[in-house]
Amino acid sequence: MRHNAEVSPTVVGRVLDVLDAFSAEHPVLTLSDLSRRAGLPLSTTHRLVGELAERGALERDSDGRYRVGLWLWEVASLAPHGAGLRASAMPFLEDLYEATHQHVQLAVLDVAEVVYVERISGRGAIKIQSRVGGRLPVHATGVGLVLLAFAPEDWQERALAVPLKRYSPKTISSPSELRRVLADVRRDGYVVSDGQIEPEALSVAAPVYGEQDSVVAAISIVVPAEGTDPRTLVPAVRAAARGISRALGAPRAGRVSGDARWETH
Known part of the structure; x- marks a missing residue:
């Protein structure tokens, strides 16, 4: 329980x-x-x-x-991360979905887990474990790494203090490696999670900001790892995240709209 x-x-x-x-x-x-x-x-x-x-x-x-x-x-639909966030995000998620017809996801943080609040998937999309309303650990998912990277320090330490479950040979399994990845996410503004849970799946995730310019959610696109260059997906994922942030009233979204700083990596 x-x-x-x-x-x-x-x-x-x-x-x-x-x-x-x-x-x-x-x-x-x-x-x-x-x-x-x-x-x-x-x-x-x-x-x-x-x-x-x-x-x-x-x-x-x-x-x-x-x-x-x-x-x-x-x-449950009355929760702060419920209908309002989903409604603001949906137009951008739909646009992002058209890029691959694979999986597009919206998630929020709950201490050491992510909760998926929305997902759009194509019929031929690669099989993955996430589902709307489902949870997965932060260290093994693209959205989780993004959310943890911008979470309060005590939340980060709690996540780093527990054993990091290994789902595949590529799963981040040591606190030192996780700290390094989180630092990279804060520097780059996105993350590529390659085969951490399903070895054949790859995701690109980026943060979504709210009214207080804090990260309130993360979005990701999940595609087959084989034959995919994740660098080609980064601009689209970050643009969608920026659009949702603007819709939520994030000051930084309006301030740097179209600015190259959003695409620095």
């Missing part, structure tokens, strides 16, 4: 444990599954699930299994 490794002592904690039992691999669960995965007695789970279903937070199918309900989606 992401929220707590032990059974939560409060009612709110137990409700969160029930909701946290769902995942991309387990989107539909029986009452027994929920009880086991949440670490709660079956009677307690039955009561909580009944109340959640009554409010629309969970939905029960004809087989008696449960899935996340639309009410939770409505609430």
Whole structure:
């Protein structure tokens, strides 16, 4: 469970444990599954699930299994990184998608993980693990490296203090290497992440700035590594990031619009 490794002592904690039992691999669960995965007695789970279903937070199918309900989606869309950010970014993401018809992604930071809030993919796009609403570690993704590079120092140190999971031979796996890459991102204003999770995939990512000129999100384009020169994608990714930043009211976006400093690398 992401929220707590032990059974939560409060009612709110137990409700969160029930909701946290769902995942991309387990989107539909029986009452027994929920009880086991949440670490709660079956009677307690039955009561909580009944109340959640009554409010629309969970939905029960004809087989008696449960899935996340639309009410939770409505609430989640009110998050600061939700509908407003996606609406501002979508026109630029669509333009960027037309460049390759592969994957274009928008993500935000949650301490040591990135959360994907939007993705556009073509039918023949390369297979990748990310999905809308999904999470991946910051050290192994292009958007994660960008977001961590511009994150507060204490967030960076927290990410550097935990073991860096290796997904492929190319995954960044040492704190010293990660520090070097983060410094490069701050200097260059973009990153190329080559085969860190899927060895055959390559991404180019750039930061998106908000009203306070702080980085609030990152965008990336993910393409097959073979036969791709990532340098040809950098200008398009940075231009899209600059456009979203301008739409969000970032002062630097208006100040340096068209300026070569945005394309220095």
